Amino acid sequence: MLLAVEGFAQIEIPLPDFQETDRFQIHLARCTGIKALRNSGTRHDWVWVQTGGEANYRDLRGHVVSQLLAPFQISNILSEAAAVHYWALVRIRNLINGGRFHIASGQIRVRDRINGQDMSIVTLGAVIGKAQVIPTGEKFSIVNHRIALRTFNEIY
Numbered sequence: 001m002l003l004a005v006e007g008f009a010q011i012e013i014p015l016p017d018f019q020e021t022d023r024f025q026i027h028l029a030r031c032t033g034i035k036a037l038r039n040s041g042t043r044h045d046w047v048w049v050q051t052g053g054e055a056n057y058r059d060l061r062g063h064v065v066s067q068l069l070a071p072f073q074i075s076n077i078l079s080e081a082a083a084v085h086y087w088a089l090v091r092i093r094n095l096i097n098g099g100r101f102h103i104a105s106g107q108i109r110v111r112d113r114i115n116g117q118d119m120s121i122v123t124l125g126a127v128i129g130k131a132q133v134i135p136t137g138e139k140f141s142i143v144n145h146r147i148a149l150r151t152f153n154e155i156y
Contacts, residue, residue: 002078007033008071011088013047013129027130031068044068046131049090049122065110065131065143066090071124086124093118093133096140108143 010030017023029045044067052062070089075082093110096102102109110133112118132144 002076004075004077006073006075008073009033011068011071011124011127013127015129029068029071029127029130031071033070044091046133047090047127048129048131049092050126050128051122063128064092064095065108065133066092066120066122068127069119087121088124088127089119089121090127091118092120093141105142109140110143111140 009032010028013027013029014024015027017025029047030043031045032043034042047066047068048063049066050062051064067090068088069091071087072089073084073086075084092113094113096109096111099108101107134142134144136142
């Protein structure tokens with residue numbers, strides 16, 4: 001078995017249009033690896049990853065916030081079927097308060113994982129949308145779940 005691996009700088013995430021579900025909007029999530037993007041720093045967009053059913057992560061219903069580190073494909077070039085599998089290396093953030101809304105702000109808060117087990121490889125199909133994460137300058141960040149109407153409706 002001979003496997004070929006190819007990395008990508010961006011992925012396209014098709015999302016059903018809010019009012020016309022037979023139409024899709026394409027959201028681009030970018031990842032530059034260690035390279036700079038347009039003479040600035042590296043870029044690793046925030047994404048929503050589906051990791052479980054609606055019972056998981058309380059208010060987030062199975063969604064977890066992650067940073068896209070390396071989307072890639074693996075293909076078996078010697079196989080007649082030439083199977084291609086799409087994956088993404090992501091850095092998963094821990095949910096503060098078990099994924100429940102912070103009472104004072106009404107926001108979901110996340111932080112770096114303290115146990116060091118923050119890297120995960122997920123199928124590209126598990127990356128279901130872009131996330132908006134606002135660093136606070138403290139040890140946690142705020143997830144802006146109100147910016148996209150689709151995200152707002154999925155969480156509420």
